[in-house]
Amino acid sequence: MALLSGILFGLGLALSGMMDPARVLGFLDPAGSWDPTLAFVLGGAVAVSALSVMLSRRMTRPLLANRFDLPTVTRIDRPLLVGAGLFGIGWGLSGFCPGPALASLSLGLPASVVFVIAMLIGMVPHDRLRRSTKAAPATSGRA
């Protein structure tokens, strides 16, 4: 299921044009010749995703696992905002976010390889730090 889910994700990114950093940057540039594609992609994705969320709330457990394992943290804290802010700067500089960057590896362009390696290196210090402070109550959750 995860493989199929990944394939659909990659198909969707490729079909919608979201793997192309030029298109993403076109969306992020309303002062230039604005490209509305990203809004349509995100809108379509959120709409379909929301239907499955509604369906999931009527289920006591997912089809192939014992429980839904979803983020439970609700507090809007500084790490969330600082992290999102830094991510936005990197996204704006390159036009790459993690999903399309990973998917683009299959096309074998050297630039996406460089970006993904840097991205993976950037992920390490935070996770190391969190592992070493595991004794403290967790304040950070996924998405």
Add this chain to the structure above:
Amino acid sequence: MSLPFHPGEALAGGALIGLSAGMLLLSIGRVAGCSGIAARLLGRPDGDSGWRAAFVLGLLLGPVLLELATGRSVTMQISASVPVLIGAGLLVGFGTRLGSGCTSGHGVSGLARLSKRSFAAVSTFMVTAFLTVFVVRHLLGAAS
């Protein structure tokens, strides 16, 4: 330099991404967050490594399958230089971990769950991304 806008393909592609997130949620009860899935594969293997690796493999196969099915190639234009790509990659990697998600986890899944944290995160990264592009393209005057 503007690319042709295809609203149908954008919506259909978006729907496929939403379907992908829905499938992961309804089958194994997990969030399809690309940054988290990639980052956790870097750590010690655990019981979740299997589905995460399968998801990433699928992510790589998707574009290739589209090319095979439609016979047209997926285009990418990357204008950033290597130093910028490295800096941006480090920021994206670190930022998505600190902020617990990216465009997929906070955007596609978080907004759909009406998560306040995700609304805050998406608004924040959209604002800094718009500002960054404005500064680079219009204040520093990089070729666009």
